[in-house]
Amino acid sequence: MFEGYDPGTFYDELVAPDGTPRPEAAAMHEILAGMPLDVFEERRQLADLSYLVQGITFTVYSDGRGTERLFPFDLVPRIIPRHEWDVVEKGLAQRVTALNLYLQDIYGKQRILKDKIIPRHLVQSCKHFRREMVGLNVPRDIYVHIAGIDLVRDSRTGEYLVLEDNARSPSGISYVLENRLVMRRTFARAFEVSEVMPVDHYPNELGKILRSLSPRTGDRPVVVLLTPGLYNSAYFEHCFLAQEMGIELVEGRDLVVVDDVVYMKTIRGLTRVDVIYRRVDDDFLDPLAFRADSLVGVPGLMNAYRAGNIALANAVGTGVADDKAIYAFVPDFIRYYLGEEPILKNVDTFLCSRPDHLSYVLEHLNELVVKAVGESGGYGMLMGPSADKKTTEEFRERLKADPRNYIAQPVIPLSRCPSFDPATGTISPRHIDLRPYCLYDGEKVTIVPGGLTRVALQKGSLVVNSSQGGGSKDTWVLRGNDGGEA
């Protein structure tokens, strides 16, 4: 399968520049290299089928057909040696801790604004800065319980860089868990020879944190997962996580607020709810406090939150931490709140709200990636080098009209990982990123080893978002320092 494989000029995750497998990948490389194409193809189809019968799909919004699609799964895993992961893990823990301290501060004393580490106007102009949260005490002072931090490896330096933070409702963990299950079935032997660190304790860890947030002591806390419903792109994940954690999956209409206490409507009457793992955006969470036209929210929820009778994970207003313009300041947050140097670096970022940066960006549009600050999932983005003239000019106008809404970054030559190309029936290198999922309990950050590796399945493409034609891979962190040896 690896015949004629050329790692090329990009950093290859599994293959060294001389074409030999990296030590941590040696065992898997041998298995794949010795596998006939028809056997591989058969396993691939079995894997796809298992996703299909389980209904593991996602919805593409901008596609007029509103179709549900399978999230393509690539059978070649990404393998991370333990010593590398240890550094990544420390860096993520540091970042998530700093993001929480920043949110506590912004919705509290605002020391960081008074000390002018970050301009006040940049924070207050965030679409997701919630004035309702200023002065509101959240349970145990935790804002971001679940964060998905997107990492890329820069081919030039081999270093991991943080590409963006997702501190609202990061999705995708269900793929991490499902991918592992499918891989275990498909490549059972590989798991015998490589000691892969497990990921299946995630729902348990998340459940523990959610229960610990209960504002009531004594009784067994009632935790629910609030979903916008069937038509949400991540509905499968909502069902999956609720089931794994053994909690109720509810929609807004299943909950009611009475005298600032949240209840769930059940066939036996009202049951008090203590903690909501909400997968509904702030805007739609409470039609009384936010968008009045929301049909998926719970009216009065913010009143219950203010009264301290309900915990929400993540807290309301965490979008003021993962705004792409705020991102540029996260290394400063780490220095300011923790007095430490950031372990994981940022990608250089131009803030279009700064006139000097804006003029540079406008002059170099065809070299840069431009992103809308409040969007995610690859929407509202311009890939300068590959965009056509018309799109580039459209973005130029948008940038001039609303500079605060955009940032720009140089194109990072993302590392690549061997991936199966069905068109040629061979394994070829494809660009990848990594989204680890971080859980914060107020004291420590827990990260299931690895995370979601997304792969740009189209040859040469750098866009890995599922909504933009990306796929995913199982991500292995090996227990030993090199391949297979524990």
Next chain:
Amino acid sequence: MNRYKLVHVTQFSYDGIVTESYNELRLRPRHDEGQSCLSFRVTTNPVAKAVGHQDYFGNWVHQFHILPEHKKLRVETEAVILMHPVKEPPVSTLTLAELDAMRDDLADEHFDWLAASGYCPFVPEILELAADAERECDGTIHGLVQTASSLIHKRFRYQQGATHVHSSVEDCLETKAGVCQDFSHLLLAMLRSRGIPARYVSGYLVPRQGNDEKAAMERVIGGLASHAWVQAFIPDTGWIGLDPTSGEYVDAQHIRVAYGRDYGDVPPVRGVYKGHAGQSLAVDVHVRPAVDDDGAEQLLETSATPPPDPEEEIHAQQQQQQQQ
């Protein structure tokens, strides 16, 4: 006497049965150096307990909910308010050039009062109006804000029904007509686009009483019912009131209830409920001196009844009364 009793009655009538009604009121007058809120009471029918808190802008919010089926909702608030004599601040002589030099500091301190907002976008017509006002004024900040306010009073016609409660300045710019809510939004957009911090004030305007009551009523267009005006920030003076609807000075007749970036931050009554029913809204505001000079009570009132909302939805929003 500058002691008033304000009774504000909001009445919703639904075509059918509604349930799970959640509402927020921003009707309690502010309590500060310029005015004292001596008492405030909320009564609803069906009966509910209103709970108060202060929002980000320091406004009092009272929220209540009614879960059982109902076809009508009546909300009555009663406030007794003591207006302190207005101390006229010295007229600032700060120039617009001096303002420009302070731009960065103001942007940092007054971001909310300088940014364009949903109701107050910086559309080209706004920038033109602001430029006109600047041309006509004496080059001071104080001069510009006064000129801008009277320019709106001169160029726009007061007309109820020309716009609606959710209109942004664009509707008003198109029809050249509107009510106090629109005029306030126009002035906010003009001042902010020129770098002058400005905020929306929701409140009441007490009619000046003279011998000819009818004339007095006409003079305070848009008075009595919920009113809106603007405060502009002048760095060496502080906040000064501007009423582009009356074109007159803001004084102890202006009872301030809430500050916001625009109407969207301070609707006097806002709510949602479940039900398929259409609705109609009626609002009555009574203002009277709490102790009359002659010992005889005078009662003034007004009412407004917009047409019922034809839209049907399972979740519905309480209709809102435009500030006129």
